[in-house]
Amino acid sequence: MLYFIIVWIFLTITCLTIGTALLNISKADCFDRLGDRLIISVWLGIVSLCVSLLATSLILPLSTLVGSAVAILLISLSLLSPITRKELNQFRSIISPKILVGFFSLAVIIAAFTSQKIIWFDTGLYHFGSIGWLSEYGAVPGVALINPKFGFTSSWFALAAPLIPKFLAGRVGAITNGFIFLIATCQFLITLTQLWKNTSRFSDWFLTITTGIVLSIYTITALAGSPIVISFSADVAITLLIIITAWSFLIISHQNHRKINQDNYKNYAFDARIIPLILSAG
Known part of the structure; x- marks a missing residue:
């Protein structure tokens, strides 16, 4: 369980850094609230890290060392941007002891929940x-001849590969699904807080309701003996990515509608509209 929490903290920092850089590159000013930017940054980072690791598997095995090197490289490239560094400092400034205690408490609960023995058949x-x-x-041509199911290529498996070191092989549970379950719970709490403060938008209602439903379903099914969330199944990540992609569409379309009505509106070839495309690549 301790290993889960340590890895999740590293993944959160890594994905937040990478995603913040992508958010600034795409000039995504439509995500104007800190909570929204935090959510979308983490998800952009998750997708980018997964795809980068899958691409790396074409030339190198995804050992813990290789995975760490890829993550550090992406972080280093992201931190080259002064705007990214400034925004990360803004994120750091809002982290209070109360938030830290809440995050670690939530991480402990979810780690205890998802570190159980995996019984999911797949x-x-x-x-x-x-x-x-x-x-x-790494990626081996023809591996599906051994087992047809091995022909199913998933970037989600590429993320999991470096997180299972040899000395813990067979003793690490659903570390990746536990991570996104933690992220989804945090985003649910962020949007719920925005609803509570009467600063809500339609996108907040959408994300709160859909995320709440999905989290409830996965929790209930796990308790009922069908724990897909306590597995390495990519279905959990896909479900949550669909929600986040739809949520990003709502925010971007709302902002674009406002900008079109402005006299100084400029239509960039590369802007926030690239974000749903990046998310869908996961």
Whole structure:
């Protein structure tokens, strides 16, 4: 459980840094509130890290060392931007002891929940096998001839591969699904807070309701003996990414509608509209 929390903290910082850089590159001023920028930055970082690791697997096995190197490289490139560094300092300035205690308490609860023994059938059928191949050998042509299920290529497995070191092989539970379950819970609480403060928008209602429903379903099914969230299944990530992508559409379309009515409106070739495309690439 302690390993889960340590990895999740590292992933959160990594994804937030990468995502913030992408957010600034895309000139996504439509995400004008700090909470919204925090949510979208983490998800952009998750997708970018997953895709980068999957691309790396074409030439190198995704060992813990290689995965760490990829993450550090992406962080270093992201921090080259002064705007990114400034925004990360803004995020850091709002972190109070109360928020830290709440985050760690939530992380402990979710870690205890998702570090249970995995009984999801597909994990034994091909999840662990696919992750093992990526970790030991990278992307291997023809591996589906051994097991047709190994032909299912997922960037989610590429993220999991470096997070399962050899000395913990077989003893690490659903570390990746636990991570996004934590992120989804945090985003639910952020939007719920915005609703409570009467600063809500339609996008807040959408994200709060949809995320709340999904979290409830996964929790109930896990308690009922069908714990897909306690597995390495990419379905959990896909479900949450669909919600985040739709949420980003709502924010971007609302802002674009406002800008079009302004006299000084400029239509850039590369702007916030690239964000849903990046998210869908995950």
